[in-house]
Amino acid sequence: MALTRFLGSKATRSLTVVSVLVEAKRSFDRGKRTRGALLLVVAVFAWKWALIGMAAQGVVKLLRGGRSSKASSG
Numbered sequence: 001m002a003l004t005r006f007l008g009s010k011a012t013r014s015l016t017v018v019s020v021l022v023e024a025k026r027s028f029d030r031g032k033r034t035r036g037a038l039l040l041v042v043a044v045f046a047w048k049w050a051l052i053g054m055a056a057q058g059v060v061k062l063l064r065g066g067r068s069s070k071a072s073s074g
Contacts, residue, residue, distance in 0.1 A: 016053035
């Protein structure tokens with residue numbers, strides 16, 4: 001129950017949406033428009049279901065090969 005309450009809190013949902021939007025911006029900046037557009041759609045759904053946004057960020061990290069964003073930009 002506590003996990004459900006935590007994932008449903010406004011602060012968690014807001015943080016998830018913001019971090020998905022940051023990932024979308026990074027994708028657009030790197031020329032990956034399809035990934036960026038998909039992340040924008042995920043951000044809309046992440047407001048209602050925070051777990052979707054968290055899962056999408058995990059997928060993006062896997063697609064990047066497990067590198068952090070700072071390691072791949074340098």
